[in-house]
Amino acid sequence: MRKTFLFVTMMASGAASAFEALPMVPPIPADNPMSAAKIELGKQLYFDPRLSIDGTVSCNSCHNVMATGTDSRPTSVGIDGQRGGRNAPTVWNSAFLSAQFWDGRAATLEDQAKGPPLNPIEMGMPSEKAVVDRLTAIPGYKDQFNNIFGEVSYDAMAKAIAAYERTLITPNSTFDLYIKGNKAAMNDNAVAGMKLFEEIGCSGCHSGVNFSGPELPIGQGFYQMFPSNESKYTAKYDLKADKGRYEATKDESDMHMWRVPTLRNVALTAPYFHNGSVNTLPEAVRVMGKTQLDRTLNDKQVEKIVAFLESLTGEFPVQTMPRLPDTSTTSLVGAVK
């Protein structure tokens, strides 16, 4: 009796609070309004490997919008074959996150976009000025920047990229259709998984339109400790080698704290966790059950939750390829060895 009562109560409140369909428009900062020209420029920059010192790495190299918005790798590869330390989060629906990077160290998509070009193991540009000089040397960029922003600047570059990223939204998952009233959209296993997801407490953190926590002001991240409970998985997947948000803040209270990641399209973004150490979604669900909720999920439970998570795969909008503006008669990366 008690179990049934609790179940009904949670589902009733859950439908109203924890579960929401994905909006088509994300938060837009007042100082970076959207425009077609800005989005188009941002798309070109996003796909342009000339943002890296040797012309080999673009934003899209690690956050592949033709695929899952990630690179499907444990951790990414930057210039000169260098490996990064953390798994590339998906760019899809990142506009709905209130803080960026695994440790939330960037408040906005604009701030995030300024990181990789100057990161020596990612794109390796020596300075903001070097990036601006290169963009200015490409007539097609110079003209677009001048028309849209009145100048070529590192800030403007980040604004254009962020504007493009705010268009990367995947609506109409079977979950979204279900939530909007089409109860036939999700199969029985997925519906059972959704109920279980709420019942055992996954939705305590993975709530909101992006399943990444409650709606918070941009810049205010929603963090949780991972792993919360000790288990065999800590050693097996080396979950504590990286100190998480502590690395950014050096505040002891941030030790092993991580921004709660989105679960939208999570079935497509393997491998999982900040270090990409878990290669399959069923295992990731098992690990989360144990480390966060101290539950040992059985195979049937895992199967249901995975079916629910698969229902969060949305529709990826058709896009045209950008054309990257050229530098006639010379190469900007041709002299880079």
Next chain:
Amino acid sequence: MRKTFLFVTMMASGAASAFEALPMVPPIPADNPMSAAKIELGKQLYFDPRLSIDGTVSCNSCHNVMATGTDSRPTSVGIDGQRGGRNAPTVWNSAFLSAQFWDGRAATLEDQAKGPPLNPIEMGMPSEKAVVDRLTAIPGYKDQFNNIFGEVSYDAMAKAIAAYERTLITPNSTFDLYIKGNKAAMNDNAVAGMKLFEEIGCSGCHSGVNFSGPELPIGQGFYQMFPSNESKYTAKYDLKADKGRYEATKDESDMHMWRVPTLRNVALTAPYFHNGSVNTLPEAVRVMGKTQLDRTLNDKQVEKIVAFLESLTGEFPVQTMPRLPDTSTTSLVGAVK
């Protein structure tokens, strides 16, 4: 008098022989007819970094169709930051070449496409079987291959990629418009450059629809020795370290022989030559004048020829981005370190 006479004669014959507009349809092999489904599959494969062992390198990494069809680098970068030995030729209009690679070692685009996935410094897959196994593990690929080819195979992969590449054609350069009768399309400098290009003998090799030599049966390459004449440039740009076609055939008569490259869009494909050693088009023209024609071109001549070469930049067709088929709940490159 003699000079004028010769000039007129050459221009008259040149208009009929050396210079031709780019057709919209390239040669299509009988055993690989085009279809919309095959082209779409080929586009997905072309952009898919999972054709490389660690998921970091796609065909597009070095032959960027959003840009010039090259990577704008002296030589390309493959997996683990490894550098190749030769400059990446543009994929645009490669369907009009009668042999592929700088040394012509592949007869067709199909043969060419089979090279990079297995090259240990490019995409690094251990075997054809490993590629086929990976493609078969991606349901969206398996279904498309079965529908189009009746099987997943390495040959079928190459056919699909080649079919896509045969759509990568850039018509309507100002040169093409001029040749088709719009005499205002090219500016005076470009027209003067075109005349000079023929007068001094550049068009002796750079003829035909693709400026890569006479029309030959597919598989029969058109080769020239480079450098033909000794000059200061041999050492300055290290032009003889690579033995060219000899490396492929071990035939002494192929020593320093190279397939004559296309000049279409050449203004966009810096840096130049098989080793990418020359970063600007004016310098490349100077080098060619000396090494191939034993002429020291003056600045005015170089300027005119460059203006002509700029008139060979065509229109790049708008394309939709492919969507790469996914592997739900797991990553095929997630376990690759």
